[in-house]
Amino acid sequence: MTTPLDFFYYWESQTPQQPFLHQPINGQWKTYTYSSAGIEARRLASALRALKLPSKTAVAILSKNCAHWFIADLAIMMADLVSVPIYPTLSAASVKPIVEHSESKVIFIGKLDQYAHQRDGIPEHVMKISFPDYGPHDGISWNDFVRDHEPLKENRHHTLDTLATIMYSSGTTGTPKGVMLTYGALGHVGERVRDNLKLVPSDTYFSYLPLSHIAERALVEMVVYATGCSVSFSESLEKFAANLEEVQPTVLGGVPRIWSKFQEGVLKKISQKKLDTLLSIPLVSALVKRSIRKKLGMSRIRVAVSGAAPTPVSLIAWFQRIGVNIWETYGMTENTAYSHSNWKKIKLGTVGSPWPDVETKIDGNGEILIRHKALMTGYYKDLETTAAVFTNDGFLRTGDLGSIDDEGFLTITGRVKDQFKTDKAKFIAPAKIEMMLAANKDIDQVCVVGTGIPQPVALVVLSDLGKLKPKDEIIRSLTKTVGEVNPTLEEYEVLKKIIVMRDAWTIENNFLTPTLKVKRNAIENIYVSTYPTWYAQNGLVIFE
Numbered sequence: 001m002t003t004p005l006d007f008f009y010y011w012e013s014q015t016p017q018q019p020f021l022h023q024p025i026n027g028q029w030k031t032y033t034y035s036s037a038g039i040e041a042r043r044l045a046s047a048l049r050a051l052k053l054p055s056k057t058a059v060a061i062l063s064k065n066c067a068h069w070f071i072a073d074l075a076i077m078m079a080d081l082v083s084v085p086i087y088p089t090l091s092a093a094s095v096k097p098i099v100e101h102s103e104s105k106v107i108f109i110g111k112l113d114q115y116a117h118q119r120d121g122i123p124e125h126v127m128k129i130s131f132p133d134y135g136p137h138d139g140i141s142w143n144d145f146v147r148d149h150e151p152l153k154e155n156r157h158h159t160l161d162t163l164a165t166i167m168y169s170s171g172t173t174g175t176p177k178g179v180m181l182t183y184g185a186l187g188h189v190g191e192r193v194r195d196n197l198k199l200v201p202s203d204t205y206f207s208y209l210p211l212s213h214i215a216e217r218a219l220v221e222m223v224v225y226a227t228g229c230s231v232s233f234s235e236s237l238e239k240f241a242a243n244l245e246e247v248q249p250t251v252l253g254g255v256p257r258i259w260s261k262f263q264e265g266v267l268k269k270i271s272q273k274k275l276d277t278l279l280s281i282p283l284v285s286a287l288v289k290r291s292i293r294k295k296l297g298m299s300r301i302r303v304a305v306s307g308a309a310p311t312p313v314s315l316i317a318w319f320q321r322i323g324v325n326i327w328e329t330y331g332m333t334e335n336t337a338y339s340h341s342n343w344k345k346i347k348l349g350t351v352g353s354p355w356p357d358v359e360t361k362i363d364g365n366g367e368i369l370i371r372h373k374a375l376m377t378g379y380y381k382d383l384e385t386t387a388a389v390f391t392n393d394g395f396l397r398t399g400d401l402g403s404i405d406d407e408g409f410l411t412i413t414g415r416v417k418d419q420f421k422t423d424k425a426k427f428i429a430p431a432k433i434e435m436m437l438a439a440n441k442d443i444d445q446v447c448v449v450g451t452g453i454p455q456p457v458a459l460v461v462l463s464d465l466g467k468l469k470p471k472d473e474i475i476r477s478l479t480k481t482v483g484e485v486n487p488t489l490e491e492y493e494v495l496k497k498i499i500v501m502r503d504a505w506t507i508e509n510n511f512l513t514p515t516l517k518v519k520r521n522a523i524e525n526i527y528v529s530t531y532p533t534w535y536a537q538n539g540l541v542i543f544e
Contacts (some may be wrong), residue, residue, distance in 0.1 A: 003183040004190055004225040005077045005162075009155050011201075011228040012038040014077045018201060018228060023067035024235035024243055025133050032067055034228070040072045042151030045078035050149065051106070051127075053081065056163060057100040060084040060126075062095065062118065063110020065207045066233050068131040068142070072108050077183075078156050083165045084178075085212035087514035088112055089507045094176075095121030098168050102380065109138050134139070134165050160184030166380050167214055169333050170203060175429060178380030179214075179333045185374035189338045190222035192355060196343060197303055199223065199251070205231040206249040208240065209258075213306050241265070244297030249332055252301055253306040255517075259326065260444065262296055264464055264495060266322075267441070279321060289323045298324050301453070301528055305329050305341070309517050310412060310431060313348045314439035320346075328352060331411065334389065336374040340410045350409040360410065361395070368402040369395035391464040396475060401429060408462070412533055414528055428456055428493055433485065437498075440481040442466030445505050451528055455533045457497040458482075459523065460511065461504050474500065475541045500532050 009017065016035035023030045032040070040178065048059070059081045063069050076083045084102045086095055088111070095118050099107065106127045111134035122128065128139025158164070158518045162184045168176040193199075205224055224231050232247040234240045254262075267275070274526040278288045284346040293299045306316070314447050316326050330351035331337030340360070342352035375396050378386035389397050394533065401414045413430030430448035437446045437458055444463035450456035466474060478498050486494045506512030511522050536543050 002226075003187045004159050004192060004222050005074070005155075005161065006157065007187065007228075008034070008038070008074060009036075011225075015201065015222075015228060015366050019230045021067035021070055021230040021522065022132075022230060022247070023478050024233065024239070026330070027235070030067070030264055032071075037071055037074070038066070040146075041074035041078060042153075043146045043149050043492040044071065044075035044200040045156075046152050047146045048075060048079040048081060049152075053079075053105055056082050057106075058082050058084045058104040058166065060086055060099055060102065060104040060107040061110065061212075062086045062088060062122075063112060063131060063134075064088040065209075065211050066111045066134060067210050068108075068133070069230070070112060072110075072131075073221070073295060077158070077164065077193045078152060079159075080156060082163055085165070085167060085217065087210055087212045089114075089210075089514050090118065090121075092118050092121030092200075096123070098176065099123060099126060102166050109136065110134060112136060133273045158183045160187070161377075163377070165217075167212070167217065167333050168350075176287070177385065180377045180380050181336055181374075182377060184374070185336045186218065186222050187226070187373045189218045189336045190224075190226035190253050192338070193219060194226040196355060199227045199229065199303075200473065201228040201249055203227060204247065204249045204300075205229065205230040205251050206234075206244055207231050208234050208244075209255065210251060213308070213398045213514065214337045215253065215331065217369075218331075219305065219329075240299070244293060246297075248297055249292070250300050251299065251303040251305075253307070254326075256306060256311040256438075257317065257444070259306055259319065261312065263315065263318055263441075266292055266296070267465060270345070272441070273462075284312070289321075292322050295326065296324075303327070305469070307331065307337070310351075310435050311472070312435055314436040316346075316348060330412065332398060334376045335370050335372070335398075336376070338372065338374050339370050339398075347407070347409045350405070350411045352410065353408045355409070359395070360404065362402060362404060363397075364414075366401045366403075366413070368398045368400045368410070368412075370398055371395045371426040372385040430456070433458070433493065436485045436488070437481060440471065440477060442477045443481075445518060445521060447523050449520075449524065449527070449531065451524065451531065453496075453531045455492070455494055455496040455535075457499060457531065457534060458495055459499050459501055459527065461501050471543070485542070496540075497534055497537070497542055498540060499542045499544060 011034045017033050019031050020034045020037050021032040059076050073083055081089040084104050108129050110131040115136040129145050130137045130141050132142045162183050165181050166178040168178050205220055207220050267276055279285045304324050304326045306326050311328050319326050327342040328351050329341040331375050340352045340354050357372050361369050371394055390541045400412055402410050402412045404410055414431040433448045434446045443460050445461035447459045448456050482495055
């Protein structure tokens with residue numbers, strides 16, 4: 001195994017002029033080669049060392065994805081410090097406990113949209129260093145910080161068991177925990193994914209999902225280091241589509257809601273009925289598919305990955321029709337996002353087979369257990385929870401329920417903590433029901449609940465397409481979907497109501513995690529007292 005820093009040193013010395021980071025600023029692309037990025041990282045590392053911080057001191061990064069995120073992370077590694085990535089959308093109330101719990105002494109302030117609402121979460125004693133080019137500006141500027149420092153000449157090396165980063169989980173059910181990952185774990189995943197997917201230096205990534213999330217950190221940043229390829233970023237949300245179309249990456253990751261938004265963008269311009277017609281004409285079909293892929297920025301895609309939450313089979317099938325094969329992938333912060341993927345073969349409805357060297361088993365309660373060389377060493381300053389999440393023989397308890405078929409493909413059937421009991425005393429795992437409902441293109445978000453009522457109900461947020469339709473058409477659409485879903489369920493799982501929510505669930509109103517997963521606890525806390533009222537109303541479809 002090789003550490004991510006050693007991978008970078010290799011490309012820096014062997015292919016110094018190879019493009020590494022592509023950053024759009026004010027409509028112009030700025031490119032850092034492995035050499036120029038290395039010089040900047042070494043200069044920053046020299047400045048950090050001059051602070052005389054003890055080895056392994058925590059240094060936080062609060063920023064959206066950008067070239068300087070990568071450079072800062074490299075410098076932290078070179079300076080023998082420990083990185084603490086923070087989601088760029090978190091409020092001050094969420095930033096503060098992470099900075100304090102990790103005991104960060106320095107924080108990088110980067111590309112942010114709402115820093116005014118985050119600043120109070122940074123304790124006064126923590127040194128602030130602001131990225132150049134993006135704003136906001138607080139504390140000392142990056143350029144002023146590095147001005148009087150020469151780039152480090154020596155290459156700092158780390159043992160495989162050395163702590164590299166503390167990554168705080170996005171917290172769908174409670175307070176985020178600090179997951180400790182070593183250089184060996186990060187390097188192992190980068191190396192294995194590179195080899196398994198046969199990635200090469202000419203490959204191009206487009207990085208936009210938060211680097212503070214393990215999927216982007218491990219499967220993008222660490223794989224880029226291992227491969228020696230290049231990565232591009234988006235200038236802003238408004239320019240995201242245009243930037244992606246310009247880049248046309250060969251590797252692209254997404255979460256289900258992002259893939260759904262891509263689909264919606266296409267269907268806003270051409271109806272599904274018309275698209276079906278065009279795709280049925282042999283000579284026209286290839287041209288239409290090519291045109292759609294190019295407009296989406298996917299004309300060169302050879303690896304498309306979806307993760308973080310279950311992806312509806314119908315959505316994967318839709319992309320297959322236009323020539324984009326999405327590989328559903330499964331992992332979590334605690335196993336460095338390295339577990340299962342449809343990389344060998346796409347088997348719809350599953351998250352794939354295990355990556356090489358991953359051991360998987362299902363315990364007596366249906367929980368998925370994982371063991372391999374890239375598991376976390378534990379939760380930072382939490383020995384009790386660490387002990388509880390590992391079995392005596394070293395398997396990680398994932399907290400997910402699942403089953404393994406005779407080909408070794410894993411299907412996620414729910415979360416252990418997401419199960420709820422109706423007042424009929426029946427336990428229900430909502431994930432499979434939510435997946436079936438999500439196949440309806442009028443639905444953007446869904447959460448099946450049922451605490452304190454006889455049968456479960458579904459709370460849904462309409463998609464942009466659904467919001468354009470008259471109420472009676474939405475009622476027909478949702479009624480049809482429930483009519484298709486209910487016959488496949490056990491009697492105690494049958495949906496009795498579908499409630500259309502007035503407002504969308506967002507990160508800002510605390511109903512979504514930074515990776516766009518629904519916070520079930522937040523929904524329960526707000527609406528559980530209303531379940532009986534909705535349940536008693538006439539009709540299948542209820543509008544909040």
